[in-house]
Every structure is written in C-alpha cells, then in structure tokens.
Amino acid sequence: MLDGISPVVQAIPPGAALVELRGAVGYFGMDACGIAGVVRLRSVALLGVDLRIGIGTSWTVAATASGQVTGPGGILSVSPETTEEWLATLPVEALVTLGGGLVGVRGGVWTGVLLVR
Template sequence: MTSGHDDVIWHVRCRPGTTPDGHRRVVDPLGDYTPLVQPLPPEAALAQLRGAGRRLFGAAPGGLAARFRIQALAKHGVDTHIGIADTWATATTASAHVGRSGVLHLPDHRAVEEFLAPLPAAPEWSQPTACRSRPPPSMRSTGTCTTRSSCGPRSWT
C-alpha cells in the first residue's frame, strides 16, 4: 500500500489473542470505510483511506478511527488500537503506542518526527531470532530489526 497526498493509512491492531473469527469481524467492517483493506493475520490489518471517502463520512481520520474502535468493541467485542499516518510503517509503529484513547494520529511530518525521536533504534524485543544478535552495521539504524523493535506491542492498559 502506498499513500497519495490526501491519503492516510490506518494500522488496526487487535488485542493479542484475538481469535481468527474476531479478526475477521474487525477486518470486514473496514470495507465500509474503504475498499483498500489488507488483512494481516492473526491480529492486524492495514486500510488506506482516501480524501474523498473521508469527506463522505464528514470526519477527520482520528475521529473516524475512534468511531471504528467503538463499533468493533460494541458489535464484536474486539478491542483495537489504531495508528494513523501517511505510511504503513509509521502507522504500524503508532498503533503500538496509542495510549488510553486507543488511537494515535500522526497528521504531518513534524508529528511523525516528534513521535519517532524518543523511540529506540536498536532491537529490544519482539523480533525474530535473527535480530536478537547484534545486527550488521548496515542495519544498526534502519531495516527490519530496528523497525520491528519499535513496532511490537507495548501494553493494552
């Protein structure tokens, strides 16, 4: 999924341990917001919302995401965390750091920079075994290992 100028990406993360049926019950209603949905089993999905679709619903991306969270919890009993940004990687990282609201919207590059600045650039947890050892010099500040270290689930409190 790539993002155009007026597009945003939602990374919808279900509570760990969500059943496959619960995951499907979260992914299917995303189609009511956009046809551009990519399920990421077992517990996540990406959705690209374009400007025209957002205008149709009459709400900002954060407001739509909050509405979606409430619907997923009320109708299907599945708690979600939603990160919103202009790239899938940033949205994925944001969904792991949403706070009490359950939604984190990074609307511009300044917000992204402020959000990412304090996050670790070294592997710390929740990464494949290959990443647990010291990464090669080319991957010390970018790449799969460092991306995974900031994208893993933090807390559901």
C-alpha cells in the same frame, strides 16, 4: 467491519488490518481520528474487542503508532507535520514493521488497525 469504511482494506495476519483513508475522509466528512473512533466503536459493539489504532502517513508509521497505544485500546494519530520529530523520540526497538512483535494479538486484544492518510 472495515469494508464499509474504505474499499482499500488489507488483512495482515495474525491480527492487524491496513485501511487506506484518503477517500474515506472526504466521503464521511470527518478526519482520520473520527473515522478511527467509529472503527473502534464498531469493533467493541460487534465483536467485543477493543482496538489499538495507529494513524500515520505510511503503514510503518501507523504500525509504530498502534504499538505505542497504552492500555487495551486507543487511538494514536501522528500528523504529517510531526512524523519525523515523533519518530526521533522513540527507541529503535519501538520502530516496527509488520513482521515485528508490536502488531498482532496481545492478551486477546487486536493491537493493530493501521489507518493511512
């Protein structure tokens, strides 16, 4: 499902994936949020699973963003200009690594597709 978006996709068990978007943004002619919307739509249509998608300048920012999405699915994009300010507002427990508890399967929902600009 993600291989059509970018040639750089890394599965991160148990339920996350890292996708590099640098080339995809120019190729598809849309921004990272637009691509995330396509990924989310594909997931619901093909798998019946909604996604929590975090977009950031690094996988750690994207992972933290995906953990901050409320509800069963959604997209949270943290721009390069606001990354430092956004991270500063979060409690330490919200800052995750891929070994942390926020990225994975929660209640049958994949919590992490991490899109890196």
